[in-house]
Amino acid sequence: MIRNAAESVEIQEKVSCHSLRKTFGYRAWKQGADPIVIMLIYNHSSFEITKRYLCIEQDDNISEHPDLSMRKIAAA
Template sequence: MQTTPIRSRKEIEKMKSYFLEDKNYRDYALFVTGINTALRISDLLHLKWEDVYNTQTHAYKSHVRIIERKTNKQVIIALNTNCISALKLLKKNRPLQTEDEYIFSSNKNRHAPLSRNRAYHIIKNAADAVHVEGNISCHSLRKTFGYHAWKMGTPSALIMNIYNHSSIEITKRYLSICQDDRDDLFKSLNL
């Protein structure tokens, strides 16, 4: 079964609450950063504090600049308020020892990122616990970004560019646009 985005904002909020209620700030920040940056999980897990935080000015950076592991292309992503707030909460509750630490590190070794397998279980277990519909995995974070951008009216060409897709058709399939989405449009238009 194909990985799906988290379609409802209510389900997104349930996921956030799940992590916060357990005071699991690392996993909360992983989830929030993932759905707000559209980064692939391999890139997300390899973010270091120095990528998002300037220790000399004690300020969060406005953008994260990385070389994508899959494509080897540079991407520049603006960090929004929700993303920075989640990172601040994590940093407050898990103070930095050095700026080259991975943001999403294991509890045992801050100089090693979480494994993809562990990240999968974190996201999957949370989704199951709060009964999120669909086949939810780490890749759902990236898809959730695009799905909600599309629902807000972001042009498909811009989403296609962010995802680095070669056609609009690929992006449409990627976003898992379904009959319910089509029905919502027909019902709401009322010309």
């Protein structure tokens, strides 16, 4: 279904539920979404897992998320 939709709009790259899921999270992160919200959407037990899943490096604009604190992450 997803592949057919991608083909119908002439998207050449491979598209799947998984690639859309990862793209959503990464784009939300880059646009400043609350990291805890992203973690909860994915039902991950920690933000470290979410970072690994989205391939977010430690230095990848963490400063763009001033409300990111380990206390908030630990409390989630």
